[in-house]
Amino acid sequence: MGTQRILSGMRPTGKLHLGHYTGALENWVEQQNLLLDTGERAYETCFLIADYHNLTTSLETVDIYNHSLDMLIDWLAAGIDPEKSPVFRQSQVKEHAELFLLFAMLITSARLERNPTLKEQVRDLNMESLTYGHLGYPVLQSADILLYKANVVPVGEDQIPHVEITREIARKFNNQYAHPVKGEVFAEPAPKITKFSRLVGLDGKAKMSKSLGNTIFLSDNPDDVLKKMRTAVTDTLKVRKNDPGHPEVCTVFSYHAKFSSPEQLDTIANDCRAGTLGCVDCKKLCAANISQELAPILEKRRHYEARLDEVKEILAEGEIKAKQIANATMQEVREAMQLGEIKRVTCREKPSC
DSSP: OOOEEEEEEEOOOSSOBHHHIIIIIHHHHHHHHOBOTTSSBSEEEEEEEOHHHHHHHOOOOOOHHHHHHHHHHHHHHHTOOTTTSOEEEGGGSTHHHHHHHHHHTTSOHHHHHTOHHHHHHHHHTTOSSOOHHHHTHHHHHHHHHHHTTOSEEEEOGGGHHHHHHHHHHHHHHHHHOOBTTTBOOOOOOEEEEOOOOOOBOTTSSSBOOGGGTOOOBTTOOHHHHHHHHTTOOOOTTOOSTTSOOOGGGOHHHHHHHHHSOHHHHHHHHHHHHHTOSOHHHHHHHHHHHHHHHHHHHHHHHHHHHTOHHHHHHHHHHHHHHHHHHHHHHHHHHHHHTTOOOOOOOOGGGSTTO
């Protein structure tokens, strides 16, 4: 099939934690570097700093700009290569807002209200009222995806309803409008079910979240990682060191499953069940394995933190590339919808003059 285009993004909430890393960032780097048998890249990857999306659920005053830079530094430190993958802010490519407006004419509010992911967000965020922006955020996501004509949308199963809305909007647009030369403007993007390694937070109750204070950040040094790991919830039935443990219900063991080698993991599980591995030593080992994984990321992070001008330049160059793609798409959209500019004809150009 040749190289396909993927667009992925995150809301800029500042420094990223292990949940972001295992849940998305690792996959991004893998997709960016994946090659076909021909030696071509499997995917042309574009990564979006979704700062407009920040506003759909909260208008609290936050430093979105510096949060964006912090997040971008983590992206770069984790292996996102701006030479391969343009990185850019949604708000700086104005075509996102324009296409969102046009797509909003193609979908009913009743359809958006049936979105199951929306209902979950309202519940999880304890939202008392729903803004038009939040109701319409799947439409904005559709604009994000289709503006760059992404062929593939990597998602977890819970996000499939959003991709279906994008596909519906693409179909509706193509049925309603046609480009005078190219015909259909948008191809329907296909969802790519990705296995996300979601980490539960240190409290063992919910996924990692800054608001819950149960995170380990990609920017944490080994001392910080160990200090936080000591607070992690373990098997509540293992009271004394020599008590037999149950690794399948232990938060720390779920981290071992991600950051320890298969051989090491088997030994940890067996020693835990036999009561020969205490929780304190188990946590120390887990912290060491996490810090080993984070070591190259920390080193690259220090590089970019000391060179903010370089980070800003990477962002500026990515936004130039994104604007070129977005402008070309919107030109097709305007032509299909007959919203193009009217050329002024001078007398000299008129045959009758």
